[in-house]
Amino acid sequence: MKKIYSLLLLVVSYVSFGQTIYSENMGTPTGTTTIANYIIGTAPAAFQNGSPIVYSGTGDVRATSPSSTYTGFSAGGNVFLTGTAGKYFQIDGLNTSAYSGSNIQLTFGYLTAATSTQLVVEYSTNASAATPTWTAVTFTNNTNTTWNLVTVAPGQIPSSSTLSLRFTQPATAQMRIDDIKLTNFNASCTLVLAAATTACDATTYGIDTYTATIPYTGGGSGSYSIVPTAGTVGGDNPGSVAAGNIIISGIPEGTGITVNVTSGTCQYQTTVAAANCKPINTLPYSEPFAYAEASALGASQKWTNVNSGDDIIIAGGNLTYTGLTSSGNSALFSGAGIDCFTPFTDTTSGTIYSSFLVNVTDLSTMTATTPLTYFAGLTNSAQSYKGRVFISKSGTQYQFGLDAASTTTNLDATLRNAGDVVLVVLGYDFDTMTLNLWINPTLSSFSAATPPTLSQVLTTAIADLGGFMLRQDGATTTPNIIVDELRIDTTIAGLLSVNQNNAIAGLxxxxxxxxxxxxxxxxxxxxxxxxxxxxxxxxxxxxxxxxxxxxxxxxxxxxxxxxxxxxxxxxxxxxxxxx
The missing domain is CATH 2.60.40.10 (Immunoglobulins)
Incomplete structure (x- = not known):
């Protein structure tokens, strides 16, 4: 039995009981994109399949509300059908002629905003005709408003060299579709692979390894070949053990894999998203962004990507501020895309302070109808925002804002210009339940007694703070931003000692x-x-x-x-x- 394997921490798993005919996970869009534009996009911001597959429709592709919870979710982009009746997504150019219609199975991830309104799924073998014929297929509708994996049983999708599929939103509920798959289903293929779980072997600032466990049922006979793209396979043998676990060890963090399992004519495929075995940063925490220029911030060992889209990247050079000499590089982001999270020692009492330099270099992408966005903030250890820093556009200038949970009206009166380098200090006092924001404090006299620029007393205490987030909101709400010299500590004095680490000129x-x-x-x-x-x-x-x-x-x-x-x-x- 061949044994080679590799997997990762956030687990995604595809299972097929036979040969995959067609599979589409919608890629990873950088923002809301029409289907027509997405077709000509650059991978991964494009459909997986090109010619002869043709995509069309009145929906769009989004990175928001990524697929989750079902076996095989890809958590990247998804096709979004708005609440306007008749919105649809169509796939042409499918060829199932080599397979029997009695064995062709269709599966897809599906989310509806209202269980009273359900998706209509149809096929056609003459979609290019002047008057095409479309036939609806039956399936079990969603009973909730979360993601589910829908299965259209064999015997409904025909064997055809000119097959088309159409997904239509028939009424007024928003719907999303992901992970569409056609499979040559074989009832004699009984192995079922469940979603994997993973555990880091170590958590350091180096590249660590982790171990993945894939539960299975339906084994006990036959010979199985298990071929992944990396790692070492161990655990139970599906050929002799009816139900058990395939164990994958020595997998490098940050590496995604595809695993193919074969037994005779039965083929199974499992993909697992990359795991990250990154440590929690100790306080005082200093981040000079000393990473390679043009690299992704989320690929570093201090930061983790928490969603999908384009990366926050490392820009060459520094921002400078009187009393603070910068080192390393800086972080650059704009528009929609990945948010980056950096954890620090979980704090539940006393005070916590974070400081960073920010330069809003271009406000032109922010529109008049959506002028307000939060771009950074303190979070708890579960990555939930607890204190947020806003930018509000005002003509050709902008203001900073502070809030804990909802869209803020707590704005600094000072208008600032694109290109200004600003020092922002965000703090929370657990005893008084107060968020404070200082903007451009004089470091030589700055202390906890310095009146904040903005302040907010919370009605509900923050239980813990254990992370900091940089956020890309949207193409029309997030301006071009450079962030540098992030510092986090439990006191202003400690924060200043970190900030003034570079008291040696030009260090x-x-x-x-x-x-x-x-x-x-x-x-x-x-x-x-x-x-x-x-x-x-x-x-x-x-x-x-x-x-x-x-x-x-x-x-x-x-x-x-x-x-x-x-x-x-x-x-x-x-x-x-x-x-």
Whole structure:
């Protein structure tokens, strides 16, 4: 029995009891896109299938409300049919002529906004005719308003070289469709693969591995070939064990896989989305965005993508502010797309503060009808927003706003221009249940007693804060934004000590992470400096005094360290990642 496998943390699984004839998961749109434009899009923001498959219709493709809960959900884009009766999605160019109609099975993910209104699914073998014939198929309607996997039993979809499918919203309820699949169903193929579960083998700032478990039933006889794209297969043998678990070990985090299982003429396919084994960042937390230019922020070990769409990317260069010298690079985003979440030590009492530099470089994408959006905020450990920073467009300028849960009217009166570099400090006091926002504080005198620019006393206490989020809302609501120098700590004094880490003029430390054993440290003076490196339990693991830029740290193990640099009586500290 051939054994090779690989899978990941957020599990998505397709199961087929026979040969797949056609499969479409709608790709991953960057925003609401008409079907006509999506056809000519660039992968992954396009349909999976090209010619001879042809897509048409009056619906559109969206990344919102991604498919979930059913076996095989892809959680990317989906076709959206608005609440206008007659909206439809059509697929032409399907060829099922090599299969018996008694064996052809249709499945698709389906969500309706009202169970009193259900989707109409039809097929045609002459859709290109002047007067085509469409025949409705029967299936079990959704009994709830969440995603479900619908199965159209074999015997309804015909064997045809000119097959078309049409999905129509017949009344006034919004509907969504995803993961359409035609399969040559074989009743003798009895193996059923359930959704996988996964567990990280370790959680570090390096690339970790994880183990996936795929439960199955319907085995007990035959010979099975299990071929994934990575990893090692273990666990139970479906050929001899009727019900058990296929265990996949040693899977690198961040890698998605497809697994093909074959037994005679029976073929099964399972896909699993990439797992992320990323650590929780300790406080004080410093993020200088010292990643490769043009890389995706969500691919770093401190951040995780929480939805789909285009990435928040790393931009070269820094934002600067009086009293704060930047290092590393910065983060750039605009329009609709992925939100990025970074976790930190869960905090339930006292105070928590976050600060970051922001430059709204272009407001032109924000329309007059949708001028308000939140783009950053503190969350709890479950990624639920608890304190949000807004941007509200006003003519050619904008204002900042603060709120906890709903669209804010709590706006700063100061109008700002595109291109202004602004320091934003967002804090929460657990004792007084108060959110505070300081905008452009003077760092030399800034303290918890400094009156905030905006404040909000909450009616319901925040139970915990354990994350920070950068958010891309929509193409007409999110302007072009650069964010830099994120800092998080439990006190203003601590926050300032982190913010003023670079008190040494012109201090730069790069690359970070270190991958080749050489750490470069330069300053404006490039004078002799003492460099001491500590591990995360406070043990000194490296020390040198030098005026050279390049420092050999090849003797350090992969992990997270604190670097202390002293030059001309001034000291700066920074976190260092060694890979």
């Amino acid at each position: 730069k430390m790069y690359p970070n992470p270190v991958t080749n054993g050489i750490l470069n440290i330069s300053t404006e003076a490039n004078a002799e400096r003492a460099v001491v490196i500590y591990d995360m339990v406070g043990k000194q693991v490296f020390a040198t005094t030098t005026s050279e830029t390049a420092i050999n740290v090849a003797g350090l193990n992969a992990g997270l360290y604190i670097v202390k640099i002293t030059e001309a009586g001034k000291t700066a500290t920074s976190k260092l990642i060694v890979k």
